[in-house]
Amino acid sequence: MINDQLYIEKILKGNTNAYATLVDKYKVMVYTLAFKMVQNKEEAEEVSQDTFIKVYKNLSKFKGESKFSTWVYKIAYRTCLDALKKRKNKYNTDTIDEVTINKIKTTEGILESIEKKERAVVIKQCMQDLPEDERTILWMFYFDELSLKEIINVTDFSEANVKVKLHRARKRLLTIVQRKVEPELINHYGRK
Incomplete structure (x- = not known):
């Protein structure tokens, strides 16, 4: 973005x-990513600060590619990944073999019956049970609306891997x- 480039040149x-302007522009994006990955407010704030320190120190390396x-x-x-490695959290991982086409169709039907706002809350809560790398890629794709190319650039994974x-x-x-949801719906609608 031309606007960003002008600030970068001023900073350099x-x-x-001028750096405060760039921080203000991207602080919400960085904090949101950090919070989704590390799932702790204080740690997300620390990761955000570390990120902006790294951005500042490496600003001359930004080539505009x-x-x-x-x-950013x-x-x-990467700063989030470093924080997670230090913490070594373990996430619940269900085997992929448990999923069948039938289950997917049933679950999609269940989600259709939930109001749109409730559905977003349910999805976000269920995403917490995913392994960190999968949760992050889903978040980037669906909530941050990054393209596959941008996700590849951010993660350094191959296109096939993403x-x-x-x-x-x-x-x-x-x-x-x-x-998580099906038993609740059965209980909810079964009582009516």
Whole structure:
């Protein structure tokens, strides 16, 4: 973006106040990603600060080969991964074999019966049970609306790897949704 490039040039010429403008522009994006990945407010704030320190220190390395926002997102993503490695959280992983086409269709039917807002809440809650890499890629694709190319750029995964992870994450998410939501709906509608 031309606007970003103007600020980058000002910063590289010594105008550190121009950096505050870039931080303001991207702080919500960085914090949102960090919070979704590390799932802790304080740690997300720390990761955000670390990200902007890294962006500042490496600003001269930005060559404009991708959008500046993608470059910042990539640094934030890697900073989150570093934080997660330090913590070594373990996430619940269901086997993909549990998912069949029938289960997927049943779960999709269940989701259609839930109001749109409720559906988003249910999906976000169920996403918490996904492994971090799958949850993050789903989040990037559906909520941050990054293209496959941008996800590849951020994660450094191959196109095939991103597609496989998206496919697996969707299947695993549907299994989780079915396991969590179906009993609640049966109980809810069974009592009426």
